Amino acid sequence: MNQWVYLFSEGSKEQKDLLGGKGANLAEMTKLGLPVPRGFTVTTEACLYYLNQGNQLTDEMKMQVITAVKKLADQTGKTFNDAKNPLLVSVRSGSKFSMPGMMDTVLNLGLNDQTVEVLAKNSQNPRFAYDCYRRLLQMFGNVVMGMETADFEKKITALKKAHGLAYDNELTALHWQQIVNEYKELYRKKMNREFPQDPIEQLYLAIEAVFNSWNNSRAKTYRRLHDISDDLGTAVNIQEMVFGNFGETSGTGVVFSRNPSLGDRGLFGEYLINAQGEDVVAGIRTPKPIQVLAEELPEQFQQLKMICEQLEHHYQDMQDVEFTIEREKLFILQTRNGKRTSKAALAILLDLHKEQIINEKELIQRIEAKDLAAALHPNFEEQALQKRVAFLSGLAASPGAATGAAYFSAESATEAKARGERVILVREETSPEDIEGIAVSEAVITSRGGMTSHAAVVARGMGICSVVGCEHLNVLNESRATVNEEMIEEGAILSVDGTSGKIYFGEIPMEEVTHTVALDELQAIWDQYSTIQVRANAETPRDIATGLALGATGIGLARTEHMFFEKNRLLQFRRLILADNLAERLDVLKELKTVQKQDFKFIYQASLGKATTIRLLDPPLHEFLPKSSDECREVATELGKTFNEVERKTENLAEVNPMLGFRGLRLGVVYPEIYQMQAEAIVEAAYEVMEETGTVIQPEIMIPFTIDATEFAHVRQSIEAAIITSLASKKDSLNYQIGTMIEMPRACFVADEIAQYADFFSFGTNDLTQMTLGLSRDDSPRIISEYLDAKILKDDPFQVLDEAGVGALMKLAIERGRQVNPQLKIGICGEAAAHPKSIAFLKDLAIDYISCSPFRIPQAKMSLAQAKV
Ligand code: PEP
Ligand code: MG
Structure with a gap:
């Protein structure tokens, strides 16, 4: 006979599969001797059996229900x-x-x-x-x-x-x-x-x-x-049943054992006197903050507080507890791990650790990537915000900031999102039917309901910014609302601040980094677990500062071709590649050296003496050519050349397959003066910043796209000659290193030969993946998505490192490189490096660092620590 029914006294918290989360926890609390109204659970297995048998309760189930009753x-x-x-x-x-x-x-x-x-x-x-x-x-x-x-x-x-x-x-x-x-x-x-x-x-x-x-x-x-x-x-x-609507000494409420929005310690929640449970969650009557209960029913408040603490210790997590007081007697109706904002999630884990409720390993393992990412979400710019006046405010139910167009039904919100709009869902109150609309929205606003209302709980769980209970908001119908005399029409642009509970008309600029204390504390813990460092891929002073603020130990890749995308620079670069002869090229290079030197000085000033790898130009040259006759004409005018000249040159340089063409150090071989200019600018900038600030700077010059030791040695020798000349008149010496990207399969095979000349390696897994799998970085997303759908590929190899191919080549290169030079510094600067799944593989390689975009740094550090505990 199947057991379809369990009394609360028969189950335990381990039986969530069978009894459901609520049933398992009711059983557990019964076992703990807490005041739980008595009852029983009909199992999930009974549900599945019922649904598979034509939606009929069997006689056996009915019998067991009667016995339990x-x-x-x-x-x-x-x-x-x-x-x-x-x-x-x-x-x-x-x-x-x-x-x-x-x-x-x-x-x-x-x-x-x-x-x-x-x-x-x-x-x-x-x-x-x-x-x-x-x-x-x-x-x-x-x-x-x-x-x-x-x-x-x-x-x-x-x-x-x-x-x-x-x-x-x-x-x-x-x-x-x-x-x-x-x-x-x-x-x-x-x-x-x-x-x-x-x-x-x-x-x-x-x-x-x-x-x-x-x-x-x-x-x-x-x-x-x-x-x-x-x-x-x-x-x-x-x-x-226990009754919270038995009169003035009865009530019902929902409390969190800590603040689910910010993570602060202490009970947080709401209750209603003389009400049944649904009244609180439905948001129909506005409940009182739980602290008021300490005055209204002090004994019950104290008992509730103690029980919440006991439950937190028992479950080792913040609890969301439903209770009812029936004529002064407290009952616990439910407990579960409370949903919380990302900010609160991090703060709570850190506190639970400090309070010795969880140990350090648990702390590391329990942090979720989504919370970390959300903790880094943009807020409104402080200064811009101060200049604005909110036209509406409510309860700050879920923090964050968002701008979008107002829609008043889940359906119209979903349609607007499908048209590509950013959406703010505005409702009187939300109900579970609105879930799809909430999911597509940047923010949710309601006119009714408290901090535990449906809108608040669901938005917080999804990490969506939300303001609820905006009293002055009057939702008239599915296309408009009023706030006092103001009308909000469908499509009106609103900015919502979920942290302050304020709402503004129009757009407010966002701030990008929210650097929290919790993050600093976490970084210190993570750093103890992994010897692999994390650097930032960044070249602008702003991105470098972000990277360092988010825990980068240095800059692993500053791409210098990114410095030429801006209009004026682009013109200078075009002048360079369209030059007719060396003299003309040298002329342009002289000007370029001045601006590049300034670029590098900014980089060194921003990177505060931390290791900084600057990569010499790696442009597929083709990308910098004029794209049309019109553009040729424009460039000709700007450069003082004839249209025919520019067009002819452009045709000469055009490539069918630029990613396999004139790029990387091939440029340094064909036009050595370009790389020489860059190398000079790098060391001179370092020298000047060192003189100006007293900070020791040791530039790491990185050469891209190497396939061969002789090729690398040739370029190294060419730039080193320029560096020596450039530093000859200086009184102090400057330590610099010259290394290479390893991003071609051949470079992996001949890594031992290259290592004879290179001071460091940095794997460029973007190109290495492209070359190893023969999949174009730029054109293959469609193919990859088809492969993923057909389950031929498990992951996109540009996001998750391909262990069997690219990973094997990396292992080989590390082994061969270190055979020749055991001190060889080795890093990875391709995009896939920071993915948690890649890190699970990389953690065991003998590498010194990975380098990734600034906002991925905390997550990369966390994944490294999680892989090691
Ligand atoms: C790489 O190829 O992985 C790399 C980091 O260089 P880029 O993306 O600039 O080619
Ligand atoms: Mg590359």
């Missing part, structure tokens, strides 16, 4: 339909991974025309009893029978209007009794039958509804977006 009756002293002490339960979904609000819940199940009277009598509060019953009718009607919630709500609105009342809490027992009758009538009319009075029948139908909800479209969308398998199924938790 009986045991629950023994534990609680309450039974279904009892005339004195009726059992009432909640029915909630709970899959292995938390899917907030995606599936369904029914509360107060077990109420019917008889038991509602008993509840009224026992509680001495008929108003409460009828309110509970109408909630059951409404939830059951909606969740189990698919009726519209709005149809139910309309009845309440009409009744309030008829009596001139504004709020639900002004309705009396008689009013709720009337609503109950109207609801039952509505049910009868829509469903063509009576609302089931038998609690067991209610229970079976509710269990089926939860099982079915696994396949509703919003649950499917959520799973797709979060990469959750469709094959897991959901468990159903049936739990004795």
Whole structure:
């Protein structure tokens, strides 16, 4: 016989697959002796079996449910339909991974025309009893029978209007009794039958509804977006009801054991007195901050605080806890690892480590790349922000900053995104149906709801900036809203600051680096675990500063051809390559040397004496040629040449296959004066900065595209001669190194020969991949994506290092190079180096550093540490 049902006292937190996250944690908390309302779980296996067997609960399942209900009756002293002490339960979904609000819940199940009277009598509060019953009718009607919630709500609105009342809490027992009758009538009319009075029948139908909800479209969308398998199924938790709406000493709320937005220590959350759970998450009434509970119900607040601490220690993570207080007695309804912003994720892990709740290895392993990346997300520029006045504000639910066009429905947001627009979703409140719209948005704004409302929780989980509960926002319909007198039309550009909760009209410029303390602390820890250093690929002073701020130990690749893309420089470069003779070339080079020297001085000033590798020009020359007759004409005018001259020269230099043509050190062989100019500028700039600042600078000059030792030695000798002349008159000596990129398969095979002349190697895996796989860097994305779809390739080799081919060549080159020169410094500066999967392979190679774009540095360091712990 299959066991389809487990009492809470039978399970544990390890059984998430079978009992779902919520069920496993309820069982665990029961085991810990915490005040959990008693109950049982119908397993995920039962769900899958049910869904595969034509959506029918089997007799065996029903039997086991009845047995569990009986045991629950023994534990609680309450039974279904009892005339004195009726059992009432909640029915909630709970899959292995938390899917907030995606599936369904029914509360107060077990109420019917008889038991509602008993509840009224026992509680001495008929108003409460009828309110509970109408909630059951409404939830059951909606969740189990698919009726519209709005149809139910309309009845309440009409009744309030008829009596001139504004709020639900002004309705009396008689009013709720009337609503109950109207609801039952509505049910009868829509469903063509009576609302089931038998609690067991209610229970079976509710269990089926939860099982079915696994396949509703919003649950499917959520799973797709979060990469959750469709094959897991959901468990159903049936739990004795406790009532937060029993009067002024009752309440319900949701707390996080730490602040989920920023990570600060201490309880963070909200509660409502005299309310049921759904009131808090639905965002219909505005809840109070949890700290107020310390004044309203101090004992319960203290107990809640202690339990949260105990749960944090037990689960070794920040907890998201739902609780209810029924007439002064605290119950814990749920705990789970809390969703948090990326910023909070890092801060919390660091604190948990400091508080010795987790050790250093766990700290390293538990940091997720997405949190690290998001912690580096742009914010608005401080100065620009100060000049602006927000026209609206609300609760800062999820930090970050975003600019985009306002859309008022998930659908129009999704369509706008498909048209290529950046979208801000503006809603009264969000519901799980909006999930697709939220996912495509840069930010989400709502007019209602608190920090634990759906919009807040979902946006935070997805790392999307969000401001909720903007009181002055009045969403009129699906194409416009007002804020006081201002109208916001669909498509209006808004800037949203999720950290301050402020919203502005128009665009605000973004700041790029947010360099946080947490990052510094993490870097210090990571650095202890890996001997491989991380440098930055950067050549502008700004990128160099970013790289160093993000932990680079130096600059691994400054590409000098990038210095010639700007319009004036481009013209000078064209003059150089279109020159008719050496004299003309030397003329241009003289001018270029002055600007290049200044470029290099900036680099040295920015790199603060850290190792700096400057690569000599590596342009596929073809890229710098005029592209059309019109451009030839323009260039001719600018350079004072004839059109025919320029066109002829351009035709001569044009290449069919420029990536395999006139590039890299071939330029240095054919026009030695160009590389000589650069080498002179590099050492002279270093010398001057050293003199001006006193910082020791040791330039690393890197030669690209080498295929042969003689070729390399030839170029080295040519530039070294120029360097010696250039430094001859200087009184101090300058230490410099000349090394090479290893980016051609042949260079790997002859690495031992090249190593005789080179001071260092740096693998250019972009070209090495291109040459090894015969896949063009520029033209192959389509082929690669087809290969990925067909599962011929596992990863894009330009993103994840190809171990079998490129990796094998690198191993060979390292081995051969070090045979000749055991001190040979070896780095990698291709794009793939920083990918976590590449690092898993690179970590075991005898290399000194990897070099990557500045924003990837923290993640590269983290991956190195994670690969080593
Ligand atoms: C490389 O080829 O990997 C490299 C770093 O050089 P580039 O991308 O400039 O060709
Ligand atoms: Mg290259």
